[in-house]
Amino acid sequence: MISPLRKVWRQIWPFLIAAGSLLLLLQLGNLQKPIVIPSVPDVFVRLFKELGKPAFWQSLSSSLYRLGIGYPIACLLGGLLGLLAGLSRSFAIYLRSLIGILQSIPPITWLPMLMILYGFGNIPIITIIIVASFFPMALSVMNATEGVNPTHLEVAKVLGARRGQLLRKVYLPETLPAFVTGAQVAFGNAWRSLVAGEMVGGVAVGLGYASSFAGEVADMKGVIMYIIVIGTIATFLDQFALEFLKRKLLHWRYIKGGGDH
């Protein structure tokens, strides 16, 4: 057995090295073109300054607010559609075609239309988060539902399960791993479209907006600082929060030993 602290460390150090290598590149750039590219310490000094300003926290919180509404809706919607498609063959055919079309349209393309419809504000951004991130969830859950072990269903039927009980006792637990994987893929899509949406327009507050504004006024330190902030938050949410949730929900998958297979 390894101690929990060492386990956490083993997960973290590859990220530290990867992040370090990127910062090293930045530092090399600074050596080449010190006027355009700021040095790493300068960027962090700026970051700590920003951390003390309410405007920074307002950017962060409005971005997280949009994510916090759009992403869960996308997960629920995708999970529901995937489950339905897994149970109904004809709906699955429709959903696959729909997803095929949606995948070929970059989510950001919808933004102008949504802005004409709903004006400036949260709704267009939240909508493209949903459009961009519901389908990995739907595909993942659909495949898992179609692949539910028929014997597991028969066991429940023999034991007297009704339709609703089959759903709760077999379909849901058996598709839960796919739900979690789908949620992880969906998160990447959600985050990308959130930032892209905020950068392109529609809002005047948010991490994406702040970074594009920094670009417009040629504030290189600000641009790089927001890249670091955006990357750090997403890495934390994806690799640690969602990964933790996965291990918590699917703890039976990580049990080893005892049996002979």
Add this chain to the structure above:
Amino acid sequence: MQTLKLRGVNKSFGSLQVLKDIEINVEQGEFAAIVGPSGCGKSTALRMFAGLERPSSGEALAGGHPINGPGPDRMLIFQEHALYPWSTVEANVGLGLELSGVPKSERLKRVNAVLDKVNLSGFNRYYPAQLSGGMKQRAAIARALVMDPDVLLLDEPYGALDALTRLTMQNELLKIWSGSGKTMLLITHDIDEALYLADKIYVMSARPGQIVETIVPGKPRPRNRNSDSFAAHRHRIMELLGIEET
């Protein structure tokens, strides 16, 4: 308490006929077995009693009534234990009781009693992945037994186990059955297993499956696997299945 009966049963999947003119008659409290080559349709016959398949023609009866679907008095034990990997032994075994709304405290009492019966006491909190092959199959048997069914249908329950574990499990099964009054129907391709356990053995031919002979070992238990009559019956079944020359 129940009898099991197939009367003039035929079964086809599309153009493929798997069962032909099957007559099976298991008395109440009797231990019957069906042996036959793989793919002969013996599992299909068993699944008719479980209510998971319907005959294309003919009748499947339990206790004299046509079978329209699964029922709590007829429990099927599957070839591969089919425990839910996401549930503990306790939750797996208690599933049927939970589905029928038995309150938690009573459920636990009954689960513990039946775990004791199959030699799995104390394994409540284990997950299937933590159990050996034999223990998994014991848990699967417990999951059926906890419903206190009149009929136990066993679909090659020990097919995936090693030879030594299989012998132990056969003795345990006899212990569970003896004096319980339960009607048992066992599907197996292990001729010795059928001869060791059953009162009556239906020998089935290759597809389309037909009953070619019914053998009644007629010996008191425990049976000696090396006795002359045991060997003679074994020889006869192998002859019927075309494994041994006459």
